[in-house]
Amino acid sequence: MQSDSILVRESRSEAAGTAGVIAALAARFGDRMTTAAAVREAHGRGEGLRDLFAPSAVVWPGSSAEVGEILALCNAALVPVIPFGTGTSLEGQLQALNGGISVDLSRMDRVIEVNAGDMDCRVEAGVTREALNHAIRDAGLFFPLDPGANASLGGMASTRASGTNAVRYGTMREVTLGLTVVTPQGRVIRTGGRARKSAAGYDLTRLYIGSEGTLGIITELQLRLFGIPETISAASVQFASLGAAVEAVMAVMQMGISVARIELLDAVQMRACIAWSKLSGYAEAPTLFIEFHGSPAAVAEQIEQVRGVTDAFGGSAFAFAHATEDRNRMWRARHDAYHAARGLAPGKDSFTTDACVPISRLAECIAESHAEAESLGLTAPIVGHVGDGNFHMLVLFDPADADERRRADRLATSVSERAIRMGGTCTGEHGIGVHKLEAMVLEHGAGAVAVMQAVKAALDPNGIMNPGKTVPSTVFPL
Template structure:
């Protein structure tokens, strides 16, 4: 059993593997500098490491053959989807092979009567929703980026709709997974519940490519709502905005989305997305789904709560083009933040706390940011207690990078102290290894046991999720 792979595979081992992979995949095996650089990192952290080889399989059998070759050679294997992960998940820390699954982009089946479908891992959420819309269906998980379904499964993604529709954990029914030694397994199925055996599907969902490679996903779908409306409300301070969210959740208003943007984030969005008519103050973006009568009732209840907490500029957006403009601005916050400090890099982190602790956690975090002197807007899917920081820093300035890392760590520890988690949806990757140990304590040793059992040669995305020693 090998807990720690070598710093990089030897040149001779890479050459032998490259010959085998070319025999298997032909021109879908790449070693050019440009391709390797593209697969050296995701979004978020600027740290990058080049893989030795990049492969582009198109079938389960090809992925399995690649895994067998890498396992026999003891060479690391790192799954790669859209590259939109934020915690360093796809960085090939020890070199090896980056397995690009974007060529596995077929929608295998759609079952409108059962509200489910099966897709290959490279299918993106926008691609899927375009395909199923004509059947009156939609897939609700929306992390912002046009991420691949395989990547969303691996990181247990959620996003803006999670407060009503749940996360990938609730919306994945079954999987096809390639194990490190090249077996092809099916977990779960199409049934909405099962009491048969260990829940391997949930174990692989959120495993960040450390236990195997997800190649197919059986998904739960939803019917398109009859009516959709959005609203925006602005507040004099963060406390008023967060207290509004808490009140809405306690009253059980079935909001589809409820997003918080602090004053700095609104400043960035107003500049980047040309959101004219809004002030640079804490703001809630809201969306309501249901029948026309239900949506109207929800909007009236929400407006009353906003008024009670000092909300103003309550604006409705019922036309599709207005809603699209609003949510595009929300989805573009990453790029909007970069515009606040051109030339700087971005470190995005998230935390999630019980809704009763949300106001305290955000207030403490905002004060912490102000003390660091860094630019770090706050945005969040606050209906389920989840918020994000986009921390801007100069990667060439060790002091500024150090302050950014320390701020991100304090956000994690603060959330844990308040009964929450160091990450609601970004995952652990390589940036939150310490936080995982602080959150789970002795349970991490059981996670190590699982990792060693599933991947005894430690070739699957080594260095991520948990430390083996």
């Protein structure tokens, strides 16, 4: 926990109207508003890089209407607003670069409706994915998206999150039917609906998904749900080389074999997981964790198909995790990969790359990135949602070693540029935040960035919504 003086030092400036807004919020929200240093600090950064920019105050609204009141107040006073879910974003989305009000949605945690017959639900933005799954399990339903962290669904929509199951079930872009959004002007609007498809006007749902709180605050979501599969089977398979593992994944995807998850862990990551999660029976070698969903016959067919492919690439015999307990142990190790990898070098800091490329380029992209990390002398274990062409390197560096930090930054920039050069993206699922802003023009071109800037200026003319994120500040003409 840092001291107040550090908090103040790390905020660049504070809007003139902030004091007035804080006074008004205190009068309106009572003890649901605070300026306590410890709370502000806990709201001033996410995970990943730990640079702190604390907000001036934190407020906990209980409804969309209350969010509307807060935004109208801030908009009139030109005070920045930073939406907050569970604080697990990775790209600096939560940094209050110029102070402002952190709007914490964690008390908006109602599951509003579950429509089992339509396999959809409506939730408030503060509901976490685990809380939702708990609420719908008895109806035989589940919400598949799993980014690792027990993130809020509003935060997952805001960053266009996905995770291990996206290869089969899609990302937040695909599973969200509609939203309630509060505009910077304080107005509560609804987008989308409950129909599975619609051609009625601009796709505002998709516009707000991935906008990282820069256009408004998502306060409710209508989400697709899925029937819990009749059969779930999981397996792991290990390979002699990283290339063989990735090429096996490429072949599985190119053959159109249905898998629910297909996750890569490289040898360094496996070493970390074996130590951290007490995994037994695994070598420190590149490994795929795979899960199959479907009817018993469909799952049996998928397993045979995948086994045929992995055999062809020299994979070890499948180790099956049929029992729920074995499966859970395997996936828990996968989920704890971040902590396991950090355990490789206690005291070091870290960040995570997020390249996503067309599947045909995946082996090349991973091989080059892996070789570059080695040549830079960096420890950077690889995990990946490789069925989507998405992989992460957890780049470890000593914050006191300026040269190592520079090499880490060089690797991160290089991985983003490589992914873009291969027709992919600098971020498959973590978002732009502040850390990837410099890649935006390279990835999209100045023309597309100009269109994003025009949309931002039109919908948030005072620029109060999560300023300094997502869209570069250098203005390009339309």
